[in-house]
Amino acid sequence: MSIIAWILVIIVAIEHLGIMGLEMFGSPETQAKSFDMDLDFVREKPAQTALQNQGIYNGMLGVTLLLSLFFLSGAPLLITLRLLTFFIMVVALFGGFTATRKIFVVQLLPALLAFISLWF
Template sequence: MGLEMFASQSTQANAFDMDAEFVAQSGAQTALKNQGIYNGMLGALLVASAFLPAGQVKVMAQLGLALFVLIVGIFGGLTATKKIFLVQALPAAITIALGLLAY
C-alpha cells in the first residue's frame, strides 16, 4: 500500500519494474493509488479476521483471503513482473500451507 500510494515515482518505477516515464503519467499514478488502496483494504481484512472467534469460520476466512492473494500473485507474476511470484504468491502459498497444517 505504501509503495503504490506514497512512494516517490522513482521508487515505484524500480519496485514494479516500470519505466519512469510511464510511472510519471497521471493515469499510471491513478492506477497505482487504486492498487494501493485495494491492497490496503485486503490487508485490513486479514488483520480483522484475526479478531474473529476461534473456529471454522475464522480459519476459512483467513485461508480464503490468503487464497485470493495467491491467485492474484500468480496472475501478477504471469502478466506484470516475475518478482510478484516471490513477494506475493510465495508468502501466500506458505500461509495457506501452514494454515492447513495447523487446522
Template sequence: MLAIILLLSGIIGLLHLIIMGLEMFSPAEKQADIFKMPLSFVKLPNAQIALKNMGIYNGCLGLSLLASLILFSGQQQFKVLMVLQFFVLIVGLYGGKTVTKSIYLIQALPAAITLLLILTQFV
C-alpha cells in the same frame, strides 16, 4: 502449527499494507524502480491513478487479513484466512505474470505456503 499460520497471515497482512504505501504514496522514481516499470510511464497521470487504485485493493486485503486475526477465532478464523490467502495467491500469480517475476516470491509463495498449512491443518 496454528501459531505459524497466524504469524504468516499477520506478516502477509503487513506486507500488503507496505505494498499499499508504495503504490499510493511513494515518489514515481521509487515506484518505477520497485515495480520494474519505465519512469516515463509511472509519471503519467493515468498510471498514478492505476497504481493508487491497486494500492487501495492491497490495503483492503492487508487490513482484512489483520482484522481476521482479531475479529475471528477457531475454525471460523481459519476459514476466513483460507479465503483471504487464496485471494492473495491469485493476485500474486497474476502480478508475477504481468508486472514482475519477483511478485511470485514476495506475494504468491508466502500465500501458497500459508494456504497449504491451513489446508493440511483443517481439511
C-alpha cells in the same frame, strides 16, 4: 490455528500494507523500481491513479487479514484466512505472469506458505 500460521498471515498482511504504501504514497522513482515499470509511464497521471487504486485493494486485504485474526475465531477465521490467502495467490500468479516475475517470490510465496499452514 498454529502460531506459525498466525505469524505467516501477519507477514502477508504487513506486506500488503507495505505494498499499499508504495503504490499510494511512494515516489514515482521508488514505484518504478519496486514494480519494474518505466519511470516515464509511472509519472503519468493515469498510471498514478491506477497505482493508488491498486494500493487501496492491497491495503484493505492487509487490514482484513489482521482484523480477521482479532475478531474471528474457529471455522469462520480459518475459512476467511484461507479464502483471502487463496485470492492473494491467484492475483500473484496473474501478476507474476503479466507484470514482473519477482511477484512470484515477493507476493505468491508468503501467501502460499500462509495458505498451506492454515490447513495444519
